Amino acid sequence: MPPPQNASVITIQPLATLSPPCSSRTWQSTPHPTLPVIATACSDRTVRVYSLTSFTLLHSITGGHKRSIRAVSWKPGVKGQSVLATGSFDASAGIWRRDERGLAEDTQRERAGDWDGDEEGEDDDYQFSCILDGHESEIKSLSWSPSGQYLATCSRDKSVWIWEELEDDNFETIAVLQEHEGDVKCVAWHPEEDLLASASYDDTVRLYKEDADDWVQVAMIDGHKKTVWWVEFEGSEMSARDFRAHREGLSEQRAHHVEQLERSGPRLATSSDDCSVRIWRRKPREGSAQTSSRLGMPNIIRSVAIDEEWFQETILPQQHERAIYSLSWSRRSGMIASAGSDGKILVYKERWKNVMPNGVKADGTVDHSDSDAMEGVENASLTEWVVVAELFSAHDVFEINHVCWAKRSDKGRRSEDEEVIVSTGDDGEVKVWVLEER
Amino acid sequence: MSAILSADDLNDFISPGVACIKPIETLPEDKSNAYEVTTEDKVAASQPPPPAQISLTDCLACSGCVTSAEAVLVSLQSHTEVLTTLDTHRSLHTPWLAHSGTNGTKHACNGTHNGANGHHCGEGKLFVASVSPHTRASLAAVFSISEAEAGNMIAQLLSGPLGLKNGGAHGSDFTWVIDTNVVREACLVAAANEVVTALSPEASSTPLTAGSEGAIDTTPKKPILTSACPGWICYAEKTHPFLLPHLSRLKSPQALTGTLIKSVLSQRYNIPPSQIWHLAIMPCFDKKLEASRSELTSAAWLPHHSSSQDPVRDVDCVITARELLHLAAARNIAFSSLPRTPLPSSQRTPFPDPKIDAFLFPPTRRKNKDPIAGSSGGYLYHILQTYQAQHPGSSISVSRGRNADVVEYSLVRNSETIVKMARFYGFRNIQNLVRRLKPAKISKMPGARVGRSRKPGANGAAGGEGVKEYAYVEVMACPGGCTNGGGQVKVTEVEEVRAAEGIKAVNGDVVVARPGPKEQKEWLGRVDEAYFSGSGSDSEEEKVDRDGDWGMKDVDAPTTNGSSVPGADVVSGISRTHIWNLLSHWSDTTGVEIPKLLYTSYRKVESDVGKKKQSDVERVAGLASSLGGGW
Numbered sequence A: 001m002p003p004p005q006n007a008s009v010i011t012i013q014p015l016a017t018l019s020p021p022c023s024s025r026t027w028q029s030t031p032h033p034t035l036p037v038i039a040t041a042c043s044d045r046t047v048r049v050y051s052l053t054s055f056t057l058l059h060s061i062t063g064g065h066k067r068s069i070r071a072v073s074w075k076p077g078v079k080g081q082s083v084l085a086t087g088s089f090d091a092s093a094g095i096w097r098r099d100e101r102g103l104a105e106d107t108q109r110e111r112a113g114d115w116d117g118d119e120e121g122e123d124d125d126y127q128f129s130c131i132l133d134g135h136e137s138e139i140k141s142l143s144w145s146p147s148g149q150y151l152a153t154c155s156r157d158k159s160v161w162i163w164e165e166l167e168d169d170n171f172e173t174i175a176v177l178q179e180h181e182g183d184v185k186c187v188a189w190h191p192e193e194d195l196l197a198s199a200s201y202d203d204t205v206r207l208y209k210e211d212a213d214d215w216v217q218v219a220m221i222d223g224h225k226k227t228v229w230w231v232e233f234e235g236s237e238m239s240a241r242d243f244r245a246h247r248e249g250l251s252e253q254r255a256h257h258v259e260q261l262e263r264s265g266p267r268l269a270t271s272s273d274d275c276s277v278r279i280w281r282r283k284p285r286e287g288s289a290q291t292s293s294r295l296g297m298p299n300i301i302r303s304v305a306i307d308e309e310w311f312q313e314t315i316l317p318q319q320h321e322r323a324i325y326s327l328s329w330s331r332r333s334g335m336i337a338s339a340g341s342d343g344k345i346l347v348y349k350e351r352w353k354n355v356m357p358n359g360v361k362a363d364g365t366v367d368h369s370d371s372d373a374m375e376g377v378e379n380a381s382l383t384e385w386v387v388v389a390e391l392f393s394a395h396d397v398f399e400i401n402h403v404c405w406a407k408r409s410d411k412g413r414r415s416e417d418e419e420v421i422v423s424t425g426d427d428g429e430v431k432v433w434v435l436e437e438r
Numbered sequence B: 001m002s003a004i005l006s007a008d009d010l011n012d013f014i015s016p017g018v019a020c021i022k023p024i025e026t027l028p029e030d031k032s033n034a035y036e037v038t039t040e041d042k043v044a045a046s047q048p049p050p051p052a053q054i055s056l057t058d059c060l061a062c063s064g065c066v067t068s069a070e071a072v073l074v075s076l077q078s079h080t081e082v083l084t085t086l087d088t089h090r091s092l093h094t095p096w097l098a099h100s101g102t103n104g105t106k107h108a109c110n111g112t113h114n115g116a117n118g119h120h121c122g123e124g125k126l127f128v129a130s131v132s133p134h135t136r137a138s139l140a141a142v143f144s145i146s147e148a149e150a151g152n153m154i155a156q157l158l159s160g161p162l163g164l165k166n167g168g169a170h171g172s173d174f175t176w177v178i179d180t181n182v183v184r185e186a187c188l189v190a191a192a193n194e195v196v197t198a199l200s201p202e203a204s205s206t207p208l209t210a211g212s213e214g215a216i217d218t219t220p221k222k223p224i225l226t227s228a229c230p231g232w233i234c235y236a237e238k239t240h241p242f243l244l245p246h247l248s249r250l251k252s253p254q255a256l257t258g259t260l261i262k263s264v265l266s267q268r269y270n271i272p273p274s275q276i277w278h279l280a281i282m283p284c285f286d287k288k289l290e291a292s293r294s295e296l297t298s299a300a301w302l303p304h305h306s307s308s309q310d311p312v313r314d315v316d317c318v319i320t321a322r323e324l325l326h327l328a329a330a331r332n333i334a335f336s337s338l339p340r341t342p343l344p345s346s347q348r349t350p351f352p353d354p355k356i357d358a359f360l361f362p363p364t365r366r367k368n369k370d371p372i373a374g375s376s377g378g379y380l381y382h383i384l385q386t387y388q389a390q391h392p393g394s395s396i397s398v399s400r401g402r403n404a405d406v407v408e409y410s411l412v413r414n415s416e417t418i419v420k421m422a423r424f425y426g427f428r429n430i431q432n433l434v435r436r437l438k439p440a441k442i443s444k445m446p447g448a449r450v451g452r453s454r455k456p457g458a459n460g461a462a463g464g465e466g467v468k469e470y471a472y473v474e475v476m477a478c479p480g481g482c483t484n485g486g487g488q489v490k491v492t493e494v495e496e497v498r499a500a501e502g503i504k505a506v507n508g509d510v511v512v513a514r515p516g517p518k519e520q521k522e523w524l525g526r527v528d529e530a531y532f533s534g535s536g537s538d539s540e541e542e543k544v545d546r547d548g549d550w551g552m553k554d555v556d557a558p559t560t561n562g563s564s565v566p567g568a569d570v571v572s573g574i575s576r577t578h579i580w581n582l583l584s585h586w587s588d589t590t591g592v593e594i595p596k597l598l599y600t601s602y603r604k605v606e607s608d609v610g611k612k613k614q615s616d617v618e619r620v621a622g623l624a625s626s627l628g629g630g631w
C-alpha cells in the first residue's frame, strides 16, 4: 500500500449521536473489548451503555456512586460475563458485572430488529459487585491490564494504585505509587508487558514495573511543558498493520528503522495542555531485556536493570489551539485521533518521509520533531506524522473530553476492519464519526 | 551550618492534602523563648496559605493524612528548635537537690550573654533525651559501626564533655539519655497483658456507646491493632474510624518515656513538667505528630489538672537521625569524631528515684536480638511468646504472606491452633487489612443494584475471614517497619552524609551514584543488621535480675488492667513481675492509677472534603501565631 501523497484526502463525517444523550457532561466512552457496545461515564453519576449497532441506550448503571463517574474500563478476557470498572469523583471505584449470555442475546435480538429496551429485567442488568476505596480524593482514570489481572486507578490525591483481583471480587491493593507531584490524570497499560504509565498535572509521565513484590518507578518522561492529560500505548505488533507492513523494496535504512522500532516495542503517545501530542519510544536494551522477562528470569536478576529509558521520538503536527484532553491510537490502522478543549478532532497518520538530500522534506514543511531527543532521532526522522483529517466544532461550542476508535458495527459497515471515531463531549453527547475518502 | 537536610529533605515530601482536618489543640506559649517568633508570625500574617513544608507522607505514603496545621506543628520540631531551647535555658542537672523551690538555685546566667542574637537567659530546664534503637541502627549503618557504638556517640553528643555542652549560650546539655528499648519492655509486657485480658473469655464486653469507641477506659476488640506507630494511628483516626475499637490503648515507648519522666519528677520531686524538656530521637516524622497529640500531655495524668492550667506535652520535641547530625553540625561537632565509648558511669546523674533509676539505666544494654520479632519493637512476637509460655508444648509457626511485609504467626500445639497473629507493614498492606476489617455495610454502595449471588460486602471472601481471626495485628506504616522510617538516613543521602563527615565508605561498602530499588533494599538490610546486631555470644545474658534490690513484694494486680496473665514470668528475657513492680511503684510514687499512665485514647477525626478549605489556612495562621514558636 503506497503512502498517501496528499495529506487531506479524508473527511470526518457524522454517523450518529448516541441516543438519548445525557443531560449533563459526559467524560469518557470505552468500547467493549468484544461486543458492539460502548460505556459512557457521565457526570450525573451514571454509566450509560449504548449499542454501537443501533446507537441507542441499552443500560443505565445507576445508584452506585455519590459523585460524577469520571472513567470506565472493561475488564479484558472475561468469559461468560462483562465486567466494568467505574472510577468516580467520590474517590471510589466500582466493579459491575453482567451475565454476558444475556448481553449476547440482546445483541442478537437487536440485530434481528426486535430489541425493546423496556423489556430488560433485573437479571439482564449490570449488578454492582464491589467497591474499591482507599483513594483520598477524585479518581481521574482507571484501566485494566491487558491480562485482566491488575486494575490501575489514579487520583487527584497524586497517587496511582494497583489492585489485583485474587478471585472474583476479592481485590488486594498491591501498590500505592506516590511519585507524582500533582493530580494524576490518566493511567494506561503496556499491551504486552506489565508496565504501567501514568500522566499528571506535574507535567510528567511515569512508568512502573514490578520488582520483587514491589512496584517501582522505572522511568520518568519529562518533556511536556504543561499538564499531561492522556497517555496511551501503541497496539501490539502494529508494524504488521501500519505503514511498516509493506516491507518489500524498503531501503536498508528504513528496514533498519522498522527493526529498531520492533525492538523498542509499542511506543507511547501523550497529549497535553501544552497543545502537543508526543510520541515516546523505549531505548532497546542491550541483549533485549524484554525477552528475559518473558522467559521468567528470577526477580533478582531482573531488578539489576529494571530501569528503562524512554525518549521523545517526535511531536505530532501542532494543530490544536487548546489543551488536548485525549488521544486514541488505533489498534487496527495505527492512526492517532486527538481531541480536546478547542472542540476539534484531528486524525494523524505516520508515513515514510521523502527526505531530500538537504534534509528539507518533500512538501517543504518544517520537521516538528525535537532535535534534542536522544539517539533514535536519526531513525525517527525517517518517518513523519501528517494530519489526514480535521473536524472543527465537533460538539458545537463544547469541549471534547474524550475520543477513541471503535470497531464499526452498524449496518453500513464497509469492511470487517472499518473503524469509527467516538467523541464524548461536555454537552452530554457521544458522537460517532466515520472517515470518508474525499 | 549544614544544609544537607534543611533544604533537601523538605523537598522529599509531598505537600499535604487539603481533604482532612484534624483538630489541633493549641499548646502553651512559652514567652521566655523569643526565637522563631518572627518567622512564625510572618507565616501567620502572610496572605497566601503558607506552603506546608513537611508532611508525614514519607512514612505513610498518604498525602491526605496530614493537614497544613499539623505540618506546621511538625515543622516546629526541628534541630533548630533544639538549639534554640538549649541556648535559651540553662540546664538544670539535679533540680531536685535545690531547696529553693522550682526555679533552682543558680540565678546567674553562666556563659556569655549573647547580645547580638538577643539570647536571654530563660529559666533553667532539665534536659532529657530518649533515643530509639532504630535511630542508632541508622547511624550505625552510615558510619559502619555497631548500634551500641552509635548509642554511645549519641550520648557523647548530648551529654558528653566533647558534645553540646561545649557550645551554645549557656553550655546547656542533656542530663539523661534514655534508651527507649528499656521503656519498650514495659510496653511489651503491658501489650501482652492487654491482649490476653481483652481476649480472655472472662473479659467483660462492655457495650460500646456511640462516641466512646476509642476511649481510654474501653477494652479493645479483636483483632487488636498496634498503636505504637503514629503514622498508622493518624490514618486510622482520619480515614477509618471504624477501626478505633480495635486499637491497642497502650502508649508508645516514646510517649511512655515522657509520661514516666515528667510524672515522677513533678509528682514526687516537685519539678513542674514545663521545666523538663524532653527530646526524643526517632526514626520518623510521624513521631513529631504523636508528640503534639493533645492526649499525650500532663492534662492526661496530672491528678489535679484543671482546665485553667496549660497542658504540658510529655515529649517536647522529636528529631530524626538526620536532624541529629545537623544538630551536631550546627555546633561544629563532627559526629563521626565523637568517642564511641560510653560515658563514664561515675559522671552519671542518677535518676532521683532509685527503682526507676535502675529501670531506666540498667547495667546491661537492651538488645533487639531476634529478627523474627521484626524491626518495629517486637510487639507481636512478645505477645505471642507470652501465649506460648501459657501453653507448654506449643510452637510458633511463621508464614510469609503475599509480600515480605505481610507475615502470619500462629501458635500451635499438636494440631490445634491456639492463637493467630499477623504483621502488616506498609501502606498498601494496611489497605488490605483495613478493607477486610471493614463492616459490610460500609463497603456497600448505597442504592446500587446488588448481584443476588453475591455478598454485599464483596470483599469478605476468603481473605476477610482470616483477618478477623487474628488476635493481634502488628501494624506499621512503613514498609519494612521502623528501621525504614522516613527520618532515617536514606540510601540516597548516605554518600552526602559521609562526605560531610569527612569519612570514606568502609570495607568495600560501595554506595552507587544513583541508587535504585535494589540498592535501597540492600541499604535497609544493613540498617536491619545493625538493629539486630545485639545477637551474638551473650544472647540470653541480658536479663537484669534485681529482685533483691527491688524489694520484691507481691503486686496486687490493679483492678482493671493489672497483670492477670498466667504462665511463666520471664518471657523473652523480660520479667513480668519486674515490670509490674515497677509500674505499681510508679503509680504509688505519683498517685496516678496505672491505666492512666499506660493508656491513651483515640478519636474520630472528621474529614471535611471540599467544605472548609479556608479554615485550614485560618487555622494554620491562627495556630502559628498563638504558638509563638514556643517549643
Ligand code: SF4
Pocket (backbone or CB within 6 Å): B059, B060, B228, B229, B230, B231, B232, B283, B284, B285, B286, B287, B376, B476, B477, B478, B481, B482, B483, B484, B485, B486
Ligand atoms: S512504622 Fe515506625 S518509623 Fe514508620 S511511621 Fe510508624 S513508627 Fe514511624
